[in-house]
Amino acid sequence: MTLSTRRRISIFQKLAPILGEEDADALMAEFPAAENDQLVTREHLRAELALTRGELREEMQSLRMELHDEVHGLRSEMQSMDASLRGEMQSMDASLRGEMQSLRGEMQAMDASLRGELQSMDASLRGEMNHLRVELHAHMNRATGAMTGIVLAAMGILTAVG
Numbered sequence: 001m002t003l004s005t006r007r008r009i010s011i012f013q014k015l016a017p018i019l020g021e022e023d024a025d026a027l028m029a030e031f032p033a034a035e036n037d038q039l040v041t042r043e044h045l046r047a048e049l050a051l052t053r054g055e056l057r058e059e060m061q062s063l064r065m066e067l068h069d070e071v072h073g074l075r076s077e078m079q080s081m082d083a084s085l086r087g088e089m090q091s092m093d094a095s096l097r098g099e100m101q102s103l104r105g106e107m108q109a110m111d112a113s114l115r116g117e118l119q120s121m122d123a124s125l126r127g128e129m130n131h132l133r134v135e136l137h138a139h140m141n142r143a144t145g146a147m148t149g150i151v152l153a154a155m156g157i158l159t160a161v162g
Contacts, residue, residue, distance in 0.1 A: 015024040
């Protein structure tokens with residue numbers, strides 16, 4: 001309860017002679033001169049707490065909505081990134097498969113070429129081996145003929161000497 005200035009002066013003037021000025025000042029300090037100087041009552045405190053709670057609830061709801069919007073935005077962004085990455089991976093997969101197929105073709109061509117070269121070399125070596133065999137037989141036949149002639153001559157000499 002607030003007291004008007006005139007009322008405060010009247011009460012102070014009546015108390016000062018009885019209590020003394022100092023004690024009268026101390027007693028008057030307990031009665032507020034303006035509404036802002038009033039002591040807090042339980043009712044007033046409860047009302048202020050209710051207002052504060054309401055404000056807090058509103059702020060929490062606002063924060064929830066902001067958080068919900070942020071999470072929704074992040075989910076959308078992640079889904080977009082996921083789709084983009086999947087597309088890139090599929091493109092890379094197709095590219096790698098194409099390159100692998102190309103390498104297979106090159107390897108098959110090289111294999112065929114190497115096989116052709118090996119067959120050609122094999123045929124050439126076989127031809128050379130046959131030629132050498134024929135030459136060897138010819139040399140052997142000549143050597144055998146010469147040896148036969150030498151042996152016959154040696155036998156003829158032995159028979160004539162003997």
